[in-house]
Amino acid sequence: MFNRQSSADWNNNDFFGSKFKNCKGDFAKKLSERFGAHAPWMSGMGHRKAANIQENETEFIISLYAAGLQKEGFKIEVTGEDVLTIRYQAAETQNGQQYIHQEYQPGSFERAFQLNGKVLTNQVQASYQDGVLWVTLPKNPDTNKPAQEVSIS
Incomplete structure (x- = not known):
């Protein structure tokens, strides 16, 4: 039978447990305290939310997994x-x-997404439901033209 080691095994181990328990969390916390939470190297340290992007005939839809967060903490904008x-912005703990x-x-x-002129930015809509943030981006018909095949002579 295959025996998987869990984090509980490491935390209860006399050799590793006391020295390395929550090592990543302590390290990230110390870096954040020293250099600020928005340092470039901190982007992958546990706060990156997973996002899916769907496309249909008329729009792109971004669904960002954000369970347990408050709708009022979100800010969505399209820059120039x-x-x-x-x-x-998380509430103070x-x-x-x-x-x-x-x-x-x-x-x-x-999270930032490059739009490349493919979206009607003045018609972007968002909603938050069941722990998922949904952002609907209507396509710009002038820049979303189907590819044309070029024949070779």
Whole structure:
């Protein structure tokens, strides 16, 4: 029978458990305290939210998995550089809160998507339902033309 090791095995191990328990979390916290939470190298440290992008005849749809977050914390904008930015500002948490095990770390995040002129930016809509943020981006018919095949002579 195959025996999988879990994080509980490492945390209860006398050699590794006491020294390395929550090592990643402590390291990320210290970097964030020293250099700020928005340092470029921190983008992959647990706050990047998964996003799917769908396309149909008339629109692109971004669904961003954001369970447990408050709708009021989101800010969505399209910049002059044709970039859609989704930001979330987490509410302040109680300092000094101790966990015996933590897999979920709520926090602020930012995701950006380059639109490349393919979207009618003045018609973008968003909704938040069942832990998923939905952003609907209507296609710009002038820039979303089907590819044309070129014959070779």
